[in-house]
Amino acid sequence: MSLTGMGPAETRQSAPASPTARSMWRASRMAILLGLLVVAAAVVTVALGGGAAPSRRLDPDDTSLDGSRALAQLLRARGVSVDRADSVTRARELAKGGDRLLLVTDTSFVLDPAGVAAIPGDRVVVGDLYRLDLLAPGVRSSAQVGQRSREPECPLPAARAAGSAFMGGAAFTVPRGATGCYPAGDDGWTLVSLPNAGGTTTVVGDGAFMTNRRLAEDGNAALALDLLGTAKAVTWLVEPPEEDTVAGPAGQSVYDLMPPGVPWAVAMAAVAVLVTGLWRGRRLGPVVTERLPVVVRAAETVEGRGRLYRARRARGRAADVLRAGAIDRLLPRLGLAPDAGRDEVVAAVAARTGHAPGQVGAALYGPEPADDAGLVALAHYLDSIERTVGEH
Amino acid sequence: MALTGRAALVAALGVVVVLVAPRPGSALAGVCLVLAAAILVDLALAGSVRPLRFHRSGETLVRLGQRATVELVVENPGSRRVRGVLRDAWPPSAGASPRVMRLDVPPGERRRLTVTLTPTRRGDRESVAVTVRSVGPLGLAARQGRHRSPWAVRVLPPFLSRKHLPARLARLRELEGRHPALVRGQGTEFDSLREYVVGDDVRSIDWRATARRHDVVVRTWRPERDRRVLIVLDTGRTSAGRVGEAPIPLAGAPADGGGPGSGRGARPVPGWPRLDWSMDAALLLSALAARAGDRVDFLAHDRAVRAWVSGASRTELLSSLVNAMAPIEAELVEADSRGMVSAILARAKRRCLVVLLTDLNAAALDEGLMPVLPQLSSRHLVLVAAVSDPRVADMAARKGTAEEVYDAAAAERTRLDRRRITARLRRHGVEVVDAPPDDIAPALADAYLALKAAGRL
Known part of the structure; x- marks a missing residue:
């Protein structure tokens, strides 16, 4: 009666299962083709579009949406020459020609704000700039307000001619002798015009209305042209281009101090990491999966019921079940029928154990225990009754 | 590359x-x-x-x-x-x-x-x-x-209950007429006549033959042979529950985990599915029945017939059974008892002992087996064998703290349900074997021997 009829079974034929080079090429050629197309499209786009320089806000040479080349072109078309100045020195030199307006959109790069303030002639200041107190004495920013189309509500000719414009940003207080336009409720005015030593200083809350994006809206172009076109020429003060390298005290960067082989060694290390990755990443054969049978303990439902009893403190139910179980086991030992009455059972148990019938009756058919200690005591008492009945 | x-x-x-x-x-x-x-x-x-x-x-x-x-x-x-x-x-x-x-x-x-x-x-x-x-x-x-x-x-399947086979075979030999005085009983088959020896039961003296032979002659009896035993394995969801301790470590199971009785908090070993314990019991029963000269058929069923072994010769019975059992896994569906009963009735034309290896789950049996049980028990002798969970008995016995008493009440509730369903099955004339996993195989074999001794097959 052997269970396993063992014996050397016959051999079977093996077959190669890994793909050949040809089948791999067939399977992946569409993907490779698509990848090449994507790369080619990217290269063409970059080559045609040219390197997109980072946009410089309110720069007269910038064609991006935040630039202001459109405004500069309009000014030139009206015979106003626009000169880009990336340093205060250059702006001061230009100012020597006379009848010139200075447009200041940023002073964060200026080491000498007083030097800017000293340049004579008309002046337009855009935004709540650093050292605004020097550029436009008496004008202080009172609040930040939202940008939207605002009405001029002032007698300034440029504003009246332009009508509503996209104003906002900073709102300013208006000092004595100055004119405020485009009010932002009670917060202040978003355009302030005040006289200075050699002309007029105009402060606007934000330059958005001068950008390529907004210039065509509302009366933005008219306002910008009226503000900037008062003189024959405009000096447009812009941020100087950033220096690429920071030279050390001896004029040497950290790269100059390295031995010449280090960058190449880093490249070689990258190759070594790649080779190591290829070595470790190649798996010897497939990952084998398997359907495993479910692991569920049969007692889980019982344990769950026990936890439910515990969570609800279901002493009544627990006691009923314990009593029913005890009576179920006691009946055959006492020689009683399964449908024996309550009094009959109590009497039989009392007679067999010698306990008082009242005590036995309370244990077997009494009310539910008042607390957990009572339940434990009941369980122990039922056990002792069962033991005593079993012994006799 | x-x-x-x-x-x-x-x-x-x-x-x-x-x-x-x-x-x-x-x-x-x-x-x-x-x-x-x-x-x-x-x-x-x-x-x-x-x-x-x-x-x-x-x-x-x-x-x-x-x-x-x-x-x-x-x-x-x-x-x-x-x-x-x-x-x-x-x-x-x-x-x-x-x-x-x-x-x-x-x-x-x-x-x-x-x-x-x-x-x-x-x-x-x-x-x-x-x-x-x-x-x-x-x-x-x-x-x-x-x-x-x-x-x-x-x-x-490992057939771990093999170790119980020699003892049961010895019991079978006792039944097989070597000690006729012990087995004389209602319903056993008449075997032959032989001379009376001191110690024989006087009730077995055949007076007519004695009169013919001028010698006291007794009848001898032997247990019935060539009866049919149909082992039905329920492979539905209740057979997936794991009970006891796995005798062979499972894949992915913690090998060092404590047993069910190793105290609270310790993660109990997942154990072995009821299905595997039932298979073990079925193998012991078939080995015993084949020795006793009965014919054994095997059916595995949940919502469809998973395996069917019939008409295997005595020498090949065990190997064809283990081969049929090997790929069977518990299906996580409710077993279709109606289909199971009709599958049994279609296959067992003559009266036979139907051994149903399932779980005594009150809810599942009430909806499934109970309504169709009369069809089966009217034509066949039915024996229901179920593996009980030692963890439940363990929980019922612990009553140290209030938490344990609540658990004990839950376990008591389960055992009460089990006893009630057992009583109902017995009222239908169904034999019930309900034993913990380690005892189910010998208990089932003993129940079979008792039926055989009583001539009820």
Whole structure:
């Protein structure tokens, strides 16, 4: 009666299962083709579009949406020459020609704000700039307000001619002798015009209305042209281009101090990491999966019921079940029928154990225990009754 | 293709070379070119994997808990030596070892490798793939390829209750007329007449034959033979529940976990499914019944017939049973008792003992078996055998704290339901065997012997 009829079974034929080079090429050629197309499209786009320089806000040479080349072109078309100045020195030199307006959109790069303030002639200041107190004495920013189309509500000719414009940003207080336009409720005015030593200083809350994006809206172009076109020429003060390298005290960067082989060694290390990755990443054969049978303990439902009893403190139910179980086991030992009455059972148990019938009756058919200690005591008492009945 | 650790080492040494070289740019290019060239040469000179041929031999059947060895012969018909490693991939529960083997086959020769399987569960295990990595002469790169070399090993139920068989066979021999005085009973078959010897039951004296022979003659009796036993295995959801402690560690099961009685908080071992315990009991019963001269059929059913063994000869019965049982897994569906009963009735034309191995789950039986039980019990003798959960008994016995008393109440509730369903089954004339996992097989065998002694088959 052997269970396993063992014996050397016959051999079977093996077959190669890994793909050949040809089948791999067939399977992946569409993907490779698509990848090449994507790369080619990217290269063409970059080559045609040219390197997109980072946009410089309110720069007269910038064609991006935040630039202001459109405004500069309009000014030139009206015979106003626009000169880009990336340093205060250059702006001061230009100012020597006379009848010139200075447009200041940023002073964060200026080491000498007083030097800017000293340049004579008309002046337009855009935004709540650093050292605004020097550029436009008496004008202080009172609040930040939202940008939207605002009405001029002032007698300034440029504003009246332009009508509503996209104003906002900073709102300013208006000092004595100055004119405020485009009010932002009670917060202040978003355009302030005040006289200075050699002309007029105009402060606007934000330059958005001068950008390529907004210039065509509302009366933005008219306002910008009226503000900037008062003189024959405009000096447009812009941020100087950033220096690429920071030279050390001896004029040497950290790269100059390295031995010449280090960058190449880093490249070689990258190759070594790649080779190591290829070595470790190649798996010897497939990952084998398997359907495993479910692991569920049969007692889980019982344990769950026990936890439910515990969570609800279901002493009544627990006691009923314990009593029913005890009576179920006691009946055959006492020689009683399964449908024996309550009094009959109590009497039989009392007679067999010698306990008082009242005590036995309370244990077997009494009310539910008042607390957990009572339940434990009941369980122990039922056990002792069962033991005593079993012994006799 | 695959690279080796040596290639990575060479690349790492290249970093040093580039660092100290007078012209690092050229050194980088040189190192990379040399490495690439060496890898290409290595790949070109490595033994080809694709033409390799594999032949397998070895065991196809193994009992759970035992080891099987499968031999793999690698034949190299190519012209270059194949040197490297080989992995014979099997499913995790096949317990294949070693995982990776060294391989060195000269051209035109063959080498034999041996894989040892230590399965951790029943069922069919098939080899998935043989992967060979053939390293080139420089040891920098390797060709890698995969082959299918099919081989299946069937893991049979372990039949652990075999140890109970000799005792039950001795009991059977007692029944078989060697001690006629003990077995004289209602319903047993008349065997032969023989002379009276002192000690025989006087009630068995055949007076008519005595009158003819002028000698006191007694009748002898023997138990019935050639009865039919149909073992029905319920493979529905209730058979998936795990009870007791697994005699053979399961795949993924903690081997060192405490048993169900090892205290609160300890994670109990998942145990063995009821299905496996039932199979064990079924095997002991069939071995015993086959010795007793009865015919044994086997049916596994949940919502459809999963296995059916009929008409196996006495010598082949056990092997065909374990073969039929091996791939059966518990299905997570409610068993269709109506379909099961009609399957039984369609297969068992003559009266037989139907041994139904299921669980005494009150809810499942109320909706499933109870309504159709009369159909079955009117034509056949029905014996329901169920594996009880020792964890429930353990919970019912612990009453130290209030929490434990609540658990004990829940366990008591389950046992009460079980006793009630048992009583209802007995009222239908159904025999019930309800025993913990370790005792179910001998208890079922004893119930069978008792029925046989009483001549009720």
